[in-house]
Amino acid sequence: MKKRKVAGMLLSLTVAASLAAGCSSATSGSGENTIKIGADLELSGGVASYGQSISEGLNLALDEINKKGIDGKKFELVKVDNKSDAAEATSGALKLASQDKVAAIIGAATSTDTLAQVQVAQDNKIPIITPTGTNPAVTVKDGKVNDYVFRTCFIDPFQGTVAANFASKTLKVKNAAVLIDNASDYAKGLASAFKDSFTKNGGSIVSEEAYVAKDTDFHATLTRIKSQNPEFIFLPGYYEEVGLIVKQAREIGLNVPIMGGDGWDSPKLTEIAGAAPLNNTYITNHYSSGDTDPKIQDFVKAFKAKYKDKSPDAFAALGYDTAYFLADAVKRAGSSDPAKIKEALAATKELQLISGKLTLDKNHDPVKSASILEYKDGKQVFNSKVNP
DSSP, X not given: OOOSOXXXXXXXHHHHHHHHTTSSGGGOSOOSSEEEEEEEEOOSSTTHHHHHHHHHHHHHHHHHHHHHOBTTBEEEEEEEEOTTOHHHHHHHHHHHHHTSOOSOEEOOSSHHHHHHHHHHHHHHTXXXXXXXXXXXXXXXXXXXXXXXXXXXXXXXXXXXXXXXXXXXXXXXXXXXXXXXXXXXHHHHHHHHHHHHHXXXXXXXXXXXXXXXXXXOOOHHHHHHHHHTOOSOEEOOOOXXXXXXXHHHHHHTTOOSOEEEOGGGOSTHHHHHHOTGGGTTEEEEESOOTTOOOHHHHHHHHHHHHXXXXXXXXXXXXXXXXXXXXXXXXXXXXTSXXXXXXXXXXXXXXXXXXXXXXXXXXXXXXXXXXXXXXXEEXXXXXXXXXXXX
């Protein structure tokens, strides 16, 4: 996921990041019986729903991991709230690296807030794992892999391709409209992959429109789209605007299938859009709580027991998986040294997690399955699973 623009404030923080360099590694704050790790998450602000879900999944996993321990040690978690803001994400990562001296950092939820931490990770040689940052630039910059940056989720091009194949091969649509947040690299990346794959499948794009984040009235844009008679709309945005767009599309009689990505995945989406307007909409996602896989159902049961019957969304599942991803690497590294943990993370193969088997490619990106979910009466229903 990528949230809004990558702020120019990173330049002003480069000096601070450089000053903090070298403060982790062998001098990490991990004690004799603990391994200190950090979480830099969106616990408040515009996408707080994402960060809070990751935090809940992370907490559940750490409860389980710490009951058994890792070679006699337990994780000690230090959380910072980046407030859904890139500058706050950078300062939070600096604090975790230079003051708390953590061995690794989990977060952020969005690609922009993760990108804001990349230089801190590289300079301080502390691994960062984003559970849900899907933009390719998180792990690779100018063709070079960011050695200390990893992710638990698949990337945007895969997500956009899965959506295009579902539209053309399963729904059998021949033409589509695309509507994106003009300032979101997340939306642009998914849209680009969707258009490439959809046209290769023989489909045509009959309308391309954009909106600005925080807009609330989309009637004019949707009316233009409707005039082109699309059979399908690809809407790779975030739940705040997506809910309003879907609601207003149905109000003007635009009742074709609408599909998006993991940015839709928030309980607040149904509150904003309403249950009925979401019928005949789909998303690509990292997992489904409705998947009958016994491992997934055990996770859902444990999550509901901890959080008063709340159903875990994909962000919760990936927060949970990220803790186990890190724990597995620490165990294989046999050390809390960040450099050794980094090497173990990069070597991860066939690790069974809730969101599927995780094997990292040379770019530190997982090769794993995607789930397609359908909204029915306001609830997500598992549709199918797509392998890479």
